[in-house]
Every structure is written in structure tokens, then in C-alpha cells.
Amino acid sequence: MQDHLVKATVPGVRAFAAVTTELVEEARRRHDCFPVAAAALGRTMTAALLLSANLKTDEYVTIRLAGDGPLGGVIADAHAQGTVRGYVRNPHVDLPLAGGKLPVGQAVGRGHIHVTRFTGMKQPFTGTAELVSGEIGDDVANYLLVSEQTPSTVALGVLVNTDYSVGAAGGIVVQALPGAEDTVLAKVEANLAALPPVSELVRGGADAASMLLKVFTGLEATVFEQARLAFNCQCSTERVEAMLVSLGRDELADMAAEGKAEVRCHFCGEKYDITGERLHELLAAVPDKH
CATH class of the missing domain: 3.90.1280.10 (HSP33 redox switch-like)
Known part of the structure; x- marks a missing residue:
């Protein structure tokens, strides 16, 4: 399945979902990332793409995780047209699994998340918030609430195979808009609570649109045309x-x-x-x- 992003809405709520397996694997290969570094970088790149989905052409967003963990920091740039690049300062960090999962929070550590939006303004806007867990999804959601006053749910997932390759990657962002009805919000929250991890959905063959329809089960959703995503760097x-x-x-x-x-x-x-x-x-x- 080619990497892609889709937007969907119901009255008072908007959501974006992305499948990013190929581009995360390319980043892992280019930087020779060990599993926990691949997971952290993949989540950050996916989050950047989801945040850039509302930008205009030629605008882009940068996410920088400045944590005190062994990864030493993670950076991703995503452009509105669906391209992304990123790196982790210490790609060869190797930590044991914690409860059967990659310990991304431990690898990132505590510190701050910085999000910079490069729009048509002369000066880019940068917002900052504390890293609440280092798991990246929680941290992006906290940033959106604290710095941009946008209540959001952010789910990010990267599945790394035993040979270190990326088997599945993707993410979902769901945001409540002003005037959203309580009944709609309650339904969406219940759907999100029942949703399997994003990486499991992608591994099972789910595309972005089907993930969004799960988020909006029982509601009349408008699903927009999908956009292609790819790893791309502007260096030359x-x-x-x-x-x-x-x-x-x-x-x-x-x-x-x-x-x-x-x-x-x-x-x-x-x-x-x-x-x-x-x-x-x-x-x-x-x-x-x-």
C-alpha cells in the first residue's frame, strides 16, 4: 500500500489519518536506525505530516523533540504537499523491550517539544510545550492543547520487524472544533477507546480512510480525497x-x-x-x- 493521508469530518470534529510505512522504512534505512530509534523517528515524521495537512502549498512544519534520553533529540520537517524528512541524533540506541513494547518514552526522555510553522508570514511561529511522556503521540496532543488551544487525540504507531525493517507505520489526529455537540464528542471518544493500535490496523491492511471511518462509526462522515506521502529531502x-x-x-x-x-x-x-x-x-x- 502506497503511503497516503486522508482527511474526514463530522459536524464539530475533524480528523486526519496517514499510512507512512514506506517513508518510515526509507528513513530507517538511510540513517541505519535501531528499532527504538526507528519507532521514535517514524512517529515524529508521521506527526509532522498530520500537522502539515492543513497548511497551504509551500508551507511546512518542523517538530523537534529535545529530550534528555539517549536518542539525543528527534527532528522532522513535513511540507503541505506531503513530503517529509527527518533524523534522530543517535540512531544506534539499543534498549530492551518494556512490556513487549519498544521503550520510546525512555529513549526520548523528558524535556520539550518545539513545533515551528513556516507559513506566509515573515517570521515563522514556534510553540513549545513540555514532553509529558516521550511517547510522542501524547506529547503532540499536549502541545496542541497547551500551545495552540486545540483539544486533540493523537495516535501514532510504528511496528519494527525482527530484521529491523519497518513492517507498518501510521497515525491519526482527531480534533474537536468550536461548537461541537457533546453527543458527537462522546461517540467519537467511545470509538477511539475501542480502536486497536494504529500499527496493528496498518499491518492488517487498513488504509487511512477505513481508519477514519472507524473513528466516526455511527456518524455521517465526509471523507476527502487522499493525498500521497513520501520521504523527500531538499538537499542538493x-x-x-x-x-x-x-x-x-x-x-x-x-x-x-x-x-x-x-x-x-x-x-x-x-x-x-x-x-x-x-x-x-x-x-x-x-x-x-x-
Whole structure:
């Protein structure tokens, strides 16, 4: 099943669901994540995609988990058109299962979640809230309530196979809107309480629309057209070269003297090898301030 996201509404409630198995597996492979790191990164990337679903074209959202756990932090960028990238600072963290589950909360630790929305405004908006569990779903829900005053339920799941590959991944966000009727909210809450874990639903073949229909069982839901999702990074040789130039003439000259430069993108793991000849060309284009 190709990764995708769907929105659905009933009067007073909106919900988004996503299947993200392929893109989480690509991120795991690119960063060589061990299981608990793959789960934390996958949940964060999925959450970022769900939060970006209401943005306009060319807008994007960044989620940064700054916890004191061994992962050392998790970052994900998601664009409104359905692309996402992300990384975990320490991908080789290996912790024993806790009650048969990956101990994501322990790996993330306590600290803060920072969410930045890059919209058409001159300055991006950043909100911050405490990490309440490190499990990421609870933390995103708490952020939405505390920082954006939007009561939400957030369910995120990543199933990692014994060979470390990602077997299933996805997420659901359900939000109450102003004026929602109590009877509708009660019905949705009961449906959510009866819902199996998202990763189990995805592993069983459920798509995003069917997950949303479970959330809205017994209610007349409007389901919107699905959008495709994919792992994608904006890094390029041109951007890497521009970054090298920005370091200044002296540092660029040192790299040129060494005969090469190797740059690896944090977000996707792509490696860029810049030759000595190209470094000299970049150096020649930088004005000498002396």
C-alpha cells in the first residue's frame, strides 16, 4: 500500500489519518536506525505530516523533540504537499523491550517539544510545550492543547520487524472544533477507546480512510480525497556548495588545499563529495576582502 493521508469530518470534529510505512522504512534505512530509534523517528515524521495537512502549498512544519534520553533529540520537517524528512541524533540506541513494547518514552526522555510553522508570514511561529511522556503521540496532543488551544487525540504507531525493517507505520489526529455537540464528542471518544493500535490496523491492511471511518462509526462522515506521502529531502549539490561558500574564504581555502570536501546531509544521510578542482572554482568566485 502506497503511503497516503486522508482527511474526514463530522459536524464539530475533524480528523486526519496517514499510512507512512514506506517513508518510515526509507528513513530507517538511510540513517541505519535501531528499532527504538526507528519507532521514535517514524512517529515524529508521521506527526509532522498530520500537522502539515492543513497548511497551504509551500508551507511546512518542523517538530523537534529535545529530550534528555539517549536518542539525543528527534527532528522532522513535513511540507503541505506531503513530503517529509527527518533524523534522530543517535540512531544506534539499543534498549530492551518494556512490556513487549519498544521503550520510546525512555529513549526520548523528558524535556520539550518545539513545533515551528513556516507559513506566509515573515517570521515563522514556534510553540513549545513540555514532553509529558516521550511517547510522542501524547506529547503532540499536549502541545496542541497547551500551545495552540486545540483539544486533540493523537495516535501514532510504528511496528519494527525482527530484521529491523519497518513492517507498518501510521497515525491519526482527531480534533474537536468550536461548537461541537457533546453527543458527537462522546461517540467519537467511545470509538477511539475501542480502536486497536494504529500499527496493528496498518499491518492488517487498513488504509487511512477505513481508519477514519472507524473513528466516526455511527456518524455521517465526509471523507476527502487522499493525498500521497513520501520521504523527500531538499538537499542538493548546489545547496551544499552555497553552504561551503558561506563558511568564508579562509575555511574554503583550507578545504581546497586538502583537495576535497565531504558533506553528509543530517536529514537524509546523502553524501556529497566536492572535488578539489570544484573547491578552487568556488574559492575563485568568493571576493577577497583583504
